[in-house]
Amino acid sequence: MAGEPLLEMVEVSRTYGSRGRAVQALSRVSLRLGEGERLGIVGESGSGKSTLARILVALERPDRGEVRFQGRSILGGRRQDLVPLRKGVQIIFQDPFGSLDPRLRVGQSVAEPLLALRVPGDHRRRVQQLLEAVGLPAGSERLYPHQLSGGQRQRVAIARALAPEPTVLIADEAVSALDVSVRAQVLNLIADLVDRLGLSLIFISHDMAVIRHVCTRVLVLYRGEVVEEGPVDQIFEAPQHPYTAALIRSVPVLGGRIEDL
Secondary structure, eight states: OSSOOOOEEEEEEEEOOOOOEEEEEEEEEEEEEOOOOOEEEEOTTSSSSHHHHHTTTSSOSEEEEEEEETTESSSSGGGGGHHHHHHHEEEESSSHHHHHHHHOOHHHHHHHHHHHHTTOOOOHHHHHHHHHHTTTOGGGGGOGGGGOOOHHHHHHHHHHHTTTSSSEEEEEEEETTHHHHHHHHHHHHHHHHHHHHTTTTEEEOOOOHHHHHHHHHHEEEEEEEEEEOOOOOOOHHHOOOOOOOHHTTTSEEEEEGGGGO
């Protein structure tokens, strides 16, 4: 990748628990995300994907290693040092119901990061533009999360993530909790918005088919370690690690799975 990365993780490790009962979630993980790039992070449950995402947005601290946004470390101790990260890197979580405050109307939820980050401008108009951009009907801003479907709630979560005009969007299993009937719609919406707004994307999933649909490069996590990395099509066609090959064999195809053919 040419040029300075927007977001970078260098030799990051993270362990949970105490001595004797420690579980290593990440072990010396490194990644680089360039401007306009779509990077996929793939691995099964427990591979360390969500820990990686939380560290990238400074919701957790690594035990060792470095994380940089636009060339500057995000691991400093001062809260004000994180303001550029909070504006520039936004995350969409797996559970849209859990990520939205049930006490707030949709419009309030979308406007919340604008207020928290003191973003200037007409917040009401910005909210209306965002809700329209994610395909929600007029009047949605007056509703509460429980009045929406799962797909609609995830659209609200996407609008909320886009509110402060980030340069990097992280989607952590953003479609896995949705019904199959709406999963493709939300996936295509994310891809379209990333293109339209010129964002860089980190898309985290256990599903190689989803990664191939959205991303251009993929990093494969297995038990907290990076076991393979490269262009998506290249890895799909010629995986070098047995775990990657197993993930690809599990991808559903018409009439069954690849491994059944």
